[in-house]
Amino acid sequence: MQRIKKLTAIILSVLTLSSVCVFGSAFSAGASGTGAGLAEWALNAYYEGWSYVYGGSTPGTVDCSGLIYSYCGGERCGDPQLNTATERGSVSNGIPNIHGLGLWRPGHVGVYVGDGMEVDARGDEYDMCYESVYGSYRGWTYWFKLAACSYPTNGWEKFNGDYYYYENGEYITDTSRTIDGTTYYFDSKGRSGKTPSNTSSNSSNSSSKPSNGSSSNSSSSSKPTSWRNGSTGEEVTKIQNRLTELGFYTGAIDGNFGDATEKAYRAFQEAAGLTVDGIAGSDRDVLYSDDAPHAKKAEEETTAPQDEKKDETEKPAEEEKQAVEYKSGDESEKVTDIQKKLSELKYFDVDPTGFFGDYTVQTVMNFQLANGLEATGVVDEETYKLLFSDKAVVNPTPTEAATEATAATELEVGPIQIPMTSSPSTLIVANEQNQAYADTAAEVVTTTNRVTKKALSKSSPAITSAATAEVKRTASIWLWFVLVAVILGALAAVFMLRDRKQNSYERYCAKKKKKTFKSEVNTRW
Numbered sequence: 001m002q003r004i005k006k007l008t009a010i011i012l013s014v015l016t017l018s019s020v021c022v023f024g025s026a027f028s029a030g031a032s033g034t035g036a037g038l039a040e041w042a043l044n045a046y047y048e049g050w051s052y053v054y055g056g057s058t059p060g061t062v063d064c065s066g067l068i069y070s071y072c073g074g075e076r077c078g079d080p081q082l083n084t085a086t087e088r089g090s091v092s093n094g095i096p097n098i099h100g101l102g103l104w105r106p107g108h109v110g111v112y113v114g115d116g117m118e119v120d121a122r123g124d125e126y127d128m129c130y131e132s133v134y135g136s137y138r139g140w141t142y143w144f145k146l147a148a149c150s151y152p153t154n155g156w157e158k159f160n161g162d163y164y165y166y167e168n169g170e171y172i173t174d175t176s177r178t179i180d181g182t183t184y185y186f187d188s189k190g191r192s193g194k195t196p197s198n199t200s201s202n203s204s205n206s207s208s209k210p211s212n213g214s215s216s217n218s219s220s221s222s223k224p225t226s227w228r229n230g231s232t233g234e235e236v237t238k239i240q241n242r243l244t245e246l247g248f249y250t251g252a253i254d255g256n257f258g259d260a261t262e263k264a265y266r267a268f269q270e271a272a273g274l275t276v277d278g279i280a281g282s283d284r285d286v287l288y289s290d291d292a293p294h295a296k297k298a299e300e301e302t303t304a305p306q307d308e309k310k311d312e313t314e315k316p317a318e319e320e321k322q323a324v325e326y327k328s329g330d331e332s333e334k335v336t337d338i339q340k341k342l343s344e345l346k347y348f349d350v351d352p353t354g355f356f357g358d359y360t361v362q363t364v365m366n367f368q369l370a371n372g373l374e375a376t377g378v379v380d381e382e383t384y385k386l387l388f389s390d391k392a393v394v395n396p397t398p399t400e401a402a403t404e405a406t407a408a409t410e411l412e413v414g415p416i417q418i419p420m421t422s423s424p425s426t427l428i429v430a431n432e433q434n435q436a437y438a439d440t441a442a443e444v445v446t447t448t449n450r451v452t453k454k455a456l457s458k459s460s461p462a463i464t465s466a467a468t469a470e471v472k473r474t475a476s477i478w479l480w481f482v483l484v485a486v487i488l489g490a491l492a493a494v495f496m497l498r499d500r501k502q503n504s505y506e507r508y509c510a511k512k513k514k515k516t517f518k519s520e521v522n523t524r525w
Contacts, residue, residue, distance in 0.1 A: 033071055033072030033073075033148060033149045033150075034100065034149055034150055034151070034152075035098055035099045035100025035101065035145075035146075035149050035150070035151040035152070036099045036100055036152075036157050036158065036159040037071065037072075037100065037149075038068065038071050038072060038099075038100035038111060038146070038149055039099040039100040039111060039112070039113040039114065039119075039159060039160075040159060040160055041067075041070075041071040041111075042067060042071075042100075042111035042113060042119035043113055043119060043130070043160065044225070045059075045062070045067060045119065045121075045128055046119050046128040046129070046130045047225055047226045047227075047228075048060075048225060048226075049127065049128065050062060050067075050121070050127065050128050051127050052121045052122065052123055052124055052126065052127045052128070053066075057069045057070050057076070058070060062121050063121055064078065064108050064109050064110065064120055064121045064122070065077050065078050065081065065109050066121070067111065067119075067120070067121045068081070068102065068109065068111065068146065068148075072146065072148040072149050073148050074146060074147055074148030074149075075147070075148075078104055078107065078108060078109040081102055081104070081109060081144070081146060081147075082102070082104045082109075082142060082144055084147045085102065085144035085145055085146065085147060086145045086146075086147055087144065087145045088104075088142050088143065088144035088145070089142065089143055089144075090141070090142060090143075091103070091133065091140045091141060091142060091143055095112060095116075095133065095143050096143070096169070096170050097114070097170040097171045097172075097173065097190060098112070098114075098145075098151055098169065098170055098171070099112070099113060099114045099157070099159050099164075099171075100112065100113075100146075100149055100151070101143045101144065101145060101146075102143065102144045102145070102146050103118055103120070103133065103140045103142070103143055103144075104140070104141055104142045104143075104144060105139045105140050105141045105142075106141070108120070108122075110140070112133065112143060113130075114159070114171075114189070114190070115189045115190075115232075116132050116133055116134065117130065117131065117132055117133065117230060118130075118131065118132075118133050118140075122137070130230065151169065152166040152169070153166060153168070153169050154166055154167055154168070155199075156196050156199040157171065158199070160231075160232065160233050161232075161233030161234045161235065162191040162192065162232060162233055162234075162255075163191070163192040163195060163196055163199075164186075164190045164191065164192065165177060165179070165184065165186065165190075165192065171186075171190040172186055172190060173186055173187070173188055173189065173190045174186065174187070174188050179196065180197065180198055182194070182196075182197065184196070187254075189232065189256075191232065191255070225281065225282075226279050226280060226281035226282075227239065227257055227279070227280040227281075228257060228262070228278060228279045228280065229257055229258065229259065229261075229262045229278065230257060231257040232255055232256050232257065233255060234255065235280075236255045236256065236257045236261070237253055237254075237255040239257070239261070239265070239280050239284070239287065240253045240254075240255070240261055241253060242287055242288060242292075243261070243264045243265065243268060243287075246268065246287075246292055246293070246294050246295060247294050247295030247296055248264040248265070248267045248268045248271075248295045249261065249264035250264075251264075257280075262278040263278075265278055265279075265280055266278045267295065268287060268292075268293070269283065271293040271295070272286050272287075272292065272293050274286065324379070324380065324381040324384045325378065325379070325380055325381070326338060326356060326378070326379040326384075327356060327377070327378045327379070328356055328357070328358070328360075328361050328377065328378075329356060330355075330356040331354055331355045331356065332354065333354065335354050335355065335356045335360070336352045336353070336354040338356075338360075338364075338379055338384075338387065339352035339353070339354070339360060340352050341387050341388060341392075342360075342363050342364070342367060342387070345367065345387075345392055345393075345394050345395055346394050346395035347363040347364075347366050347367050347370075347395045348360070348363045361377035362377070364377050364378070364379055364383070365377045366395065367383075367387065367392075367395075368383060370393050370395060370396060371386055371392065371393045373386070
C-alpha cells in the first residue's frame with residue numbers, strides 16, 4: 001500500500017512539472033518586447049506602486065522575475081533568464097548605455113532603466129525600488145540582454161518621452177550628430193535636444209506590446225502617471241515651467257526632476273495645502289489650474305498671522321506690566337519694598353517680612369486714610385504710585401502702644417485652613433489604637449491654638465490702632481477661657497470613651513472565657 005502511494009505521488013509530480021514546462025514554453029514562444037519598452041514598464045510599476053508578491057507575475061502584484069515576465073514573458077526565474085541571455089557582462093566593468101537590460105545577482109533580478117538607475121521588486125518590506133545600480137543596495141553581478149526582448153543597434157529609440165540615438169548597440173551621450181541634414185545635441189543622459197523629424201531609421205521595429213495581449217504599444221501603455229526625483233522628459237519640463245511662473249522654481253528648465261525641482265514642488269504642495277511628498281502625481285491638476293497659489297502670496301499669508309500673533313502677545317504683556325495690585329496673602333520682594341516704604345513713613349514698626357499679612361493690611365489702610373484714599377487695605381496702582389512719591393504723607397500720630405498691640409496680632413504666615421476633625425466615637429476604632437489618643441489630643445490643642453490666632457487676627461475692625469488693641473485684649477481673655485473649657489471637655493470625653501471601651505472589652509472577654517469553661521465541662525461530663 002505504501003509503495004502504491006509513493007508511486008502515485010511521483011507520477012503526479014512528473015505530470016505537474018511537465019505541464020509547467022509545456023505551458024511555460026508556450027508562453028515564451030509567444031512573448032516579445034523591446035528593451036526600452038521593458039524599462040518603461042518597470043518605471044511605470046514603480047510610479048504606480050506595485051506590490052511585491054512572491055510568485056506574482058501579473059501587473060500590480062509581481063516578484064523580481066515576475067516584473068520582467070509580466071511584460072515580455074520568456075523565462076520565469078532569474079537564473080534561467082541569465083542562462084538564456086543573448087549577451088551578458090560583469091557590472092563591475094560598467095553597464096552599456098542600453099535601456100531595459102536585465103540585472104542579476106544570486107537569487108534576484110532587476111531592470112536597468114538607463115543613467116545608472118535600476119528598478120526591482122525587492123521584497124515584502126520594500127515592494128518596488130528605484131535607485132542607483134551602485135547605491136545602497138549593492139551586489140549586482142551581471143547585466144544581460146533578455147532573450148525575450150529586442151535591443152536597437154543603430155537609429156532612434158524613444159524612451160519615457162525622450163529620444164535617444166543608438167550607434168553600435170548603445171545610445172550616445174555628450175555629443176552631437178547631423179542626421180538627415182539636422183544637427184542634434186545629446187546631453188549626459190543621452191537625451192536629444194530636438195524631436196527627430198524622421199524616426200524611420202529606428203533600428204528596433206519589433207513590437208513593444210506586453211505579453212498580456214494589450215493592443216497599445218509599450219510607450220503608451222507604460223506612460224508614467226507620476227514624476228519624482230530622478231524622472232525626466234517633456235512632462236518634467238512642463239512642471240518646471242509652471243513652477244517658475246508661480247515663483248517656486250528658479251533653476252534651469254532642463255527636463256530633469258532633480259533636487260531643486262523636488263524642493264520647489266514641495267513648496268508648491270505646502271502652499272496649496274496638498275500632501276507634501278515631492279511627487280508630481282494627480283495634484284498636477286492644481287498646479288496647472290488658475291487657482292494655483294503663488295510663492296509671494298503664500299509667503300505673505302504665512303508671515304501676516306505671525307505679526308498679528310506677535311502684537312497680540314505683546315499687548316497682554318504691556319497690560320500685565322501696568323496692572324499693580326498687592327493684597328492680603330501675597331508674598332514677594334515687592335511686598336518687602338512696600339513694607340520698607342511704610343516703615344520709612346512711620347506706619348510699619350516691625351521688620352519687613354515680604355508677606356502681606358493682617359498687620360500690613362492695617363498699616364496700608366492707615367496710610368490710605370492719612371493720604372485721602374479709600375481705606376481698602378489693598379495696594380492698587382494709585383496707592384502704589386502715591387506711596388513711592390514725594391507727596392506721600394508721613395504718619396501724623398504714631399503711638400508706641402498702638403503699634404505694639406497691632407503687631408502682637410500680626411500673623412506673617414500663609415492662610416490657615418482649619419482641618420476637619422472626626423468625632424470622638426470615630427477615633428476609637430479598635431483597642432490597639434488607644435496609644436494614639438495622646439497624640440490626637442495634642443493635635444486638637446495645636447489646631448485650637450491656630451484657630452484662636454486666626455480668629456483674633458480677623459477680629460480687628462478698621463479703626464484706630466489704640467482702640468483695636470484694647471478690644472482685642474478683652475476679647476482674647478474671654479475667648480481663651482472658653483477655648484480652654486472646650487479643650488478640657490474634649491479631652492475628658494476622649495478618656496471616658498476609652499475607659500468605657502476598655503471595660504466593655506474586658507467584660508466581653510470574661511463572658512467568653514466563662515462560656516468556654518462551661519462548654520468544656522459539659523463536654524467532659
